[in-house]
Amino acid sequence: MTMATVQQPIVVPEGYTLHTENSSSILLPPDNQAFLNPVQEFNRDLSVACIRTWSDLINEEKEKKWRQGQEKRAKKPQNGKGPKSKRTKTGDGAASAMTEGTAAEEVIDRATNAELDPSAGVSTTEAASTEAKIEKQKEYRPYKGVILEALSATGLRSIRYAKEIPLVKYVIANDLSPTAVQAMRKNVEINGLAGRDAPQQESTAGTPHNGVRKPIPPKVRVNEGDACALMYNHRAEKDRVDVVDLDPYGTAAPFIDAAVQCVNDGGLLCVTCTDLSVLATLNYPEKCFSNYGGVPVKAEYCHETALRLVLHTIATSAARYGRYIQPLLSLSIDFYVRIFVRVFSSASEVKKALSKTSTYYVCSGCQSFYGQPLGRMTENVHEATGNVNLHFKAHTGPPVDNKCPECSFPLHVAGPMWSGSIHDPAFIAKVLEHVEMSEDKYGTHARMKGMLTVAKEELDTPFYFTPSKIAGTFHCTCPTLDEVASALLHAGHRISRSHACAGSLKTTAPRADVHDVFRSWIKTHPVRMDKISETSPARHLLSKEARTDANFTHHPDSITASSKVKLVRYQANPTPHWGPGKRAGSGKRKREGEDE
Structure with a gap:
C-alpha cells in the first residue's frame, strides 16, 4: 500500500511565507531562521x-545479483535433505531464498502426505501459506534506499526527495537549529509525509479488511541534532544509509569524514561547497589547506581546480577507511560546486588513489600548468596464469625547472588535488535521458540539459583555457572559438567545451602547442611590439617561432553536440543581487547548516 494524501488548503501563519517548488510547498519562518535560497532550485532539481538515476542504477545492479543467485541455486544439486534454512544478507530488499525454498517444499510434501498419514502434523493451510511464500520469493522486490540529508534547514530538499524519487524507503532530515526543526516538522506535515497521524491522512489507505487501520510510517523522519554525530551513529555496516547529502552554508569539509563512513557500499555521496572565495582564489591559501588539504590556483581554470580539491578531500577521507570514490558528476555552478560520487570498499582500489593525485606548477605569467603526479602505477601480467599484478611507486619529478618553459615567469605550486576523472559520461547520459523525458518535472530543465550535455562531452584531461585570455597574454586580436578549435583538431589533438566557463576549451594538446596556434595567428594578425613591455610574458612568448603552421579552416568536429543546439548552460540573473544569500538567523542556538 502507498500512502494516500488529500491536498488540504495550506493555512499560512502570521509572519510565515509560503514557498512552492515543483510539487512541494513549504512555510518559511520569519527572520530567516531556516535558510532557503530560491536560486538554488537548479541544485535541488x-x-x-x-539520485533518481542512481537509485535506478543500483536497483538494476541488485536485481542482476539477485537473479544470478537464483540461477546458482537452481543449478545446485539437491541431496534429499536440503540445506539448512538461513537468510543471507543480499541488500536487495528481499529475503534470500538460497535455502528456504527446499525446506518449504518439504513442508508442502509433508502436508500432501498428511492426507494419507495424519501423523505428519502439517495442515494444508500451512502448506498453502508456505507455497505462497515460495512464489513470493521467486519475484524480485525493487530496492528502496534511505537518504540522509545532514543539514536540512526548511526540509524542502528532503520533502522533494521523498515525493519525487520512487525508490526511496524514507528520508532522514536533520538540523541542529530548533527553529529549523520546528519548521521542518510543519512542512513535512503539510506535504503529507508525516505518517499515519498526519491531519491530512483521513483516507482508508493502509486499512485492512478487519477495519483496523494499519500504521503508516513517516516518509520523512525529522531529527534534531549534530550532523556529524548523526552520521557517526550510522557508520556501522548494518546502520548505513544509501545516500548522504551535504549542503552546508560554506564548506562541507567538517562533515566529509563522517559522511564517507555512513554511506553504503555503492551508495551516493552528494556534496555542495559554497566557499569559492577559498577554493577558487589565492586569497586564503592557508584556509584552503586546512579545509581541503591543498592549495588553490590563481588562474582562469580556478573553478575546475576547486572541484578537484574537494574530490581530493573526499578521496583521502574515504581511503582512511579502506574505501574509494567513483566520481559521477562534478559541476562548478555559479557561486558553488556540486559533486556526486559513489563510495565503495576495496583495499586494492584504495591504492590507486596515489596515482590519481597530483600537484601542479602554475605559471604566474601565461598560466601554463605542469602536472606532478604523487605516484605511479604499473601493471605486470604473469605469463603462466595471466593474472595482473599492480605495483605502486613514487613518481619522479619535478616536471619543469623553477621557471616556466614558455614565458620564463615564476611558477606557483598548487594542490595536491584529484587528477583523475571528474565525470562518468555513461551516468550523465542516463541523467540526461531522464531529464529529457521529464521536462515538466523540473523548473530548471533547460539549464540542466545544457550543463549535463557539456559535462558529458568534456575531455578527461585537467583544466581548460579561453582563447580571449591567451590572446590577451599575447597582446593580439582574438581568433574565434571555432578557429582555435579547428587549428587544434587539424594538428591531431582532441577538443571539448568545459561546463565551468563560457567560451572555454579543453584539449589534449600541451600548452606549448596551444601557444603555437596563436603564434601562427599572429603571422597574419601582427602585434605592435612597441606597445609591449620588456618585462611582459608576451615578450618571451613572441620571441619563439611556431614549430608548425596552424590550419584555421573550419574543421567538422569543432562544433560539438552541445554547440549544435541552443542550450542554456550559465545562470541568467534570476533576481536582483542574487548569490549565496545571507546566513540563517540563530533561532535558539547557533545554526549549523542550510538547505541552499
Whole structure:
C-alpha cells in the first residue's frame, strides 16, 4: 500500500511565507531562521535527477545479483535433505531464498502426505501459506534506499526527495537549529509525509479488511541534532544509509569524514561547497589547506581546480577507511560546486588513489600548468596464469625547472588535488535521458540539459583555457572559438567545451602547442611590439617561432553536440543581487547548516 494524501488548503501563519517548488510547498519562518535560497532550485532539481538515476542504477545492479543467485541455486544439486534454512544478507530488499525454498517444499510434501498419514502434523493451510511464500520469493522486490540529508534547514530538499524519487524507503532530515526543526516538522506535515497521524491522512489507505487501520510510517523522519554525530551513529555496516547529502552554508569539509563512513557500499555521496572565495582564489591559501588539504590556483581554470580539491578531500577521507570514490558528476555552478560520487570498499582500489593525485606548477605569467603526479602505477601480467599484478611507486619529478618553459615567469605550486576523472559520461547520459523525458518535472530543465550535455562531452584531461585570455597574454586580436578549435583538431589533438566557463576549451594538446596556434595567428594578425613591455610574458612568448603552421579552416568536429543546439548552460540573473544569500538567523542556538 502507498500512502494516500488529500491536498488540504495550506493555512499560512502570521509572519510565515509560503514557498512552492515543483510539487512541494513549504512555510518559511520569519527572520530567516531556516535558510532557503530560491536560486538554488537548479541544485535541488539536479540532485533529484541524479539520485533518481542512481537509485535506478543500483536497483538494476541488485536485481542482476539477485537473479544470478537464483540461477546458482537452481543449478545446485539437491541431496534429499536440503540445506539448512538461513537468510543471507543480499541488500536487495528481499529475503534470500538460497535455502528456504527446499525446506518449504518439504513442508508442502509433508502436508500432501498428511492426507494419507495424519501423523505428519502439517495442515494444508500451512502448506498453502508456505507455497505462497515460495512464489513470493521467486519475484524480485525493487530496492528502496534511505537518504540522509545532514543539514536540512526548511526540509524542502528532503520533502522533494521523498515525493519525487520512487525508490526511496524514507528520508532522514536533520538540523541542529530548533527553529529549523520546528519548521521542518510543519512542512513535512503539510506535504503529507508525516505518517499515519498526519491531519491530512483521513483516507482508508493502509486499512485492512478487519477495519483496523494499519500504521503508516513517516516518509520523512525529522531529527534534531549534530550532523556529524548523526552520521557517526550510522557508520556501522548494518546502520548505513544509501545516500548522504551535504549542503552546508560554506564548506562541507567538517562533515566529509563522517559522511564517507555512513554511506553504503555503492551508495551516493552528494556534496555542495559554497566557499569559492577559498577554493577558487589565492586569497586564503592557508584556509584552503586546512579545509581541503591543498592549495588553490590563481588562474582562469580556478573553478575546475576547486572541484578537484574537494574530490581530493573526499578521496583521502574515504581511503582512511579502506574505501574509494567513483566520481559521477562534478559541476562548478555559479557561486558553488556540486559533486556526486559513489563510495565503495576495496583495499586494492584504495591504492590507486596515489596515482590519481597530483600537484601542479602554475605559471604566474601565461598560466601554463605542469602536472606532478604523487605516484605511479604499473601493471605486470604473469605469463603462466595471466593474472595482473599492480605495483605502486613514487613518481619522479619535478616536471619543469623553477621557471616556466614558455614565458620564463615564476611558477606557483598548487594542490595536491584529484587528477583523475571528474565525470562518468555513461551516468550523465542516463541523467540526461531522464531529464529529457521529464521536462515538466523540473523548473530548471533547460539549464540542466545544457550543463549535463557539456559535462558529458568534456575531455578527461585537467583544466581548460579561453582563447580571449591567451590572446590577451599575447597582446593580439582574438581568433574565434571555432578557429582555435579547428587549428587544434587539424594538428591531431582532441577538443571539448568545459561546463565551468563560457567560451572555454579543453584539449589534449600541451600548452606549448596551444601557444603555437596563436603564434601562427599572429603571422597574419601582427602585434605592435612597441606597445609591449620588456618585462611582459608576451615578450618571451613572441620571441619563439611556431614549430608548425596552424590550419584555421573550419574543421567538422569543432562544433560539438552541445554547440549544435541552443542550450542554456550559465545562470541568467534570476533576481536582483542574487548569490549565496545571507546566513540563517540563530533561532535558539547557533545554526549549523542550510538547505541552499
